[in-house]
Amino acid sequence: MSDNGRVPRPTASGLSPRLPSPLVALDDDRFARHGVRVLLKRDDLIHPDLIGNKWRKLAPNLDAADGRAIVTFGGAYSNHLRATAAAGRLLDVPTIGIVRGQELADRPLNPSLSRCAADGMRLHFVDRSTYRHKDDPAVLAALLRAADAVDAYPVPEGGSNSLAVRGCTELGRELRGHADVVAVACGTGGTLAGLAAGLAPEQRALGVPVLKGGFLPAEIRALQEAAFGGPRGAWRTADGFHFGGYARVPAELAEFADDFELRHGLPVERLYVAKMLYALVALAQEGRFAHGTTVAAVITGAPDGDAQSSTSR
Ligand SMILES: *Cc1c(COP(=O)(O)O)cnc(C)c1O
Numbered sequence: 161m162s163d164n165g166r167v168p169r170p171t172a173s174g175l176s177p178r179l180p181s182p183l184v185a186l187d188d189d190r191f192a193r194h195g196v197r198v199l200l201k202r203d204d205l206i207h208p209d210l211i212g213n214k215w216r217k218l219a220p221n222l223d224a225a226d227g228r229a230i231v232t233f234g235g236a237y238s239n240h241l242r243a244t245a246a247a248g249r250l251l252d253v254p255t256i257g258i259v260r261g262q263e264l265a266d267r268p269l270n271p272s273l274s275r276c277a278a279d280g281m282r283l284h285f286v287d288r289s290t291y292r293h294k295d296d297p298a299v300l301a302a303l304l305r306a307a308d309a310v311d312a313y314p315v316p317e318g319g320s321n322s323l324a325v326r327g328c329t330e331l332g333r334e335l336r337g338h339a340d341v342v343a344v345a346c347g348t349g350g351t352l353a354g355l356a357a358g359l360a361p362e363q364r365a366l367g368v369p370v371l372k373g374g375f376l377p378a379e380i381r382a383l384q385e386a387a388f389g390g391p392r393g394a395w396r397t398a399d400g401f402h403f404g405g406y407a408r409v410p411a412e413l414a415e416f417a418d419d420f421e422l423r424h425g426l427p428v429e430r431l432y433v434a435k436m437l438y439a440l441v442a443l444a445q446e447g448r449f450a451h452g453t454t455v456a457a458v459i460t461g462a463p464d465g466d467a468q469s470s471t472s473r
Contacts (some may be wrong), residue, residue, distance in 0.1 A: 170251045172219035177206045180334040183456065186424065194444045195451030199339060200426065203331065204433075204462040209250060212460040213344075213351040214243035216331055217324035218315075222247055224323055225313035229254035231304065233294060233317040236264055237272050237407055239431075239461060240319045245281035255281040256309045258294075262287040272464075284309075320350025325357075325387035331458065332358020332365070332393070339456035341366055341449065343440055345432035346397065347406070349376050351460065353383040356393030365395035368436040372402045401439040407431055413438060429461040436460075 182205055186198040203212040210218065221230070230253060234241035241257045248255035257276055265285040269277060277283060284307040293299040294317075304310050315321060332355045335342055342359060346352050346367040356365040369376045376397055384392050403413050409430045417434040421427060428434050440457055449455060 172215075172222045172247070172251070175207060175210070175250055177210075177215055177219070179206060179330075181206050183335070183338060186457075188423065190441050191444050191455075194447065194449065195453070196444050196449045197454045198440065199454065199456045201331075201335060201342070201456050201458045204427075204429070204459045209246040210243055211462050213328065213331070213458075214239060214319065214461070216327045216354075217319045217350060218243055218247050218327075220323040220327040221313070221315050221319070221321070222251060222253065225253065227253060229256060229309065229312040230315055231256040231258065231307065231309040231312035232315040232319065233258045233260075233291070235260045236270055237431075238318075239464075240317070241276050241281070242272055242279075242464075244315065244319070245276040245279035248281060249279040254312075255279075256307055256312055257281045257283050258291075258303060258307055258309075259283055259285050260288055260291040261285060318348035318350065320348040320353075320383060322383075322387040325350050325354040325383050328354025329358035331355045332363075334358075335456055336360045336363070339363065339454045341453060342456045342458065343368065343436055344458040345370055345436035345460055346376055346380075347371065347432065348383075349380040350383055351458075352395060352397075353380045353387065353392075355458070356380075356395035357384065357388055359393050361394075363394070365393060367395060367397040368401050368439045369397055369399060370402055370432050370435050371406045372404070374399060398439050398443065401435050401442070403435060409434070416441075426459070427463045429459075429463045433459055433461055 182202040184200050186200050191198045206212060206215045230244060232244050245255050262285050294303055328351045341364050342355060343366045344352050344355055346369045352365055352367040359365060403410055413434055416438050417428040417430055420437055
């Protein structure tokens, strides 16, 4: 009990995250033969339920919500929805997930959404057109009313608000003095935006977009503007490794990931991490890293068995 007689509210740091996350060397001839040293930044080991960059992005928001319910948004396979639901269970905070796709309401929940529901998340399904326009304040207000979430603390789709971006600067700070280049897979780009801001001036961040479209650099600039008031750090994106778009895992990528797991005993999350690792192998092979370069690869998540897409959808 605290002085005022209330039970103190659990905070994210009370969940004993493993921070700084471990940094381990990778022994892989596909890099060594090009004079490139690779380190794995094991953010997947931060917390068993709140994994990787989802921890770094959600923790400051959980504390800011201060016990209010959290409402957030995502597709049927969203890692962000699952992480938010898990956080709600761990911290005893109500969570509401607004899910893209009205038609899903009439079907059995997929494994990812089942997990959200099992963690206590209240799911509210909306049609795709409304969902697409949720950044329009009037549409959003109506949506929150319909979901009975007017008083809840809103976290945007993918979780990348300014608190989340600032939370990811710590990832950069943990890597200062350890690598020349830091590679990370990008969805919204929030992790890259914060990571780049936390690195030392001589370090560079390299983002691997998993969505197609090429819109990411503009989004990252906007996220940095909102979080820090201007551009921060040296970063760029390596395009051409999205393998057809979000949640697309063609056979070539699946085989690469299976092989990587066998070689290194590292569980490889398919939707993001596999694409980043594939990009690093390809770039090293093309001689795009100078001899003597140390690359840290951020392992932002872990595979989740049945919740993962194993084929193209
Ligand atoms: C959500 C997620 C990302 C993408 O993070 P952004 O901040 O949206 O770019 C990367 N890797 C994994 C494993 C994720 O779950």
